[in-house]
Amino acid sequence: MMPFSCDACGKALTSETRFTVQIEVYPAPDLAQLPPADPDCDHLDAMHELICEQEEADSDSDLNLLLPAYQKMQYALCPACQKRFLQDPLGLDSTTKLHFSEN
Numbered sequence: 001m002m003p004f005s006c007d008a009c010g011k012a013l014t015s016e017t018r019f020t021v022q023i024e025v026y027p028a029p030d031l032a033q034l035p036p037a038d039p040d041c042d043h044l045d046a047m048h049e050l051i052c053e054q055e056e057a058d059s060d061s062d063l064n065l066l067l068p069a070y071q072k073m074q075y076a077l078c079p080a081c082q083k084r085f086l087q088d089p090l091g092l093d094s095t096t097k098l099h100f101s102e103n
């Protein structure tokens with residue numbers, strides 16, 4: 001089997017010590033699911049609205065995958081980096097520390 005290595009520190013990983021991080025980035029749901037003006041949808045009719053929304057939801061999910069704003073990333077982490085990631089997923093802490101060490 002191909003040995004895995006931590007994407008953060010490069011340490012070799014076994015299946016027991018490997019953690020997977022999946023990051024999905026996409027436009028906020030309320031914006032992404034905003035129904036486009038559809039002449040076939042009579043929004044005054046609740047029944048039609050429901051049917052149209054279901055159809056739009058289906059096509060929306062396909063559309064989201066094609067949007068350049070949609071990004072899905074996957075990383076393998078060792079236990080130490082997994083802990084660090086969970087404590088500071090956006091890396092905000094490390095940038096603060098950098099500023100402090102420079103002073």
Ligand SMILES: [Zn+2]
Binds near residue numbers: 007009077079081
């Ligand atoms: Zn690591």
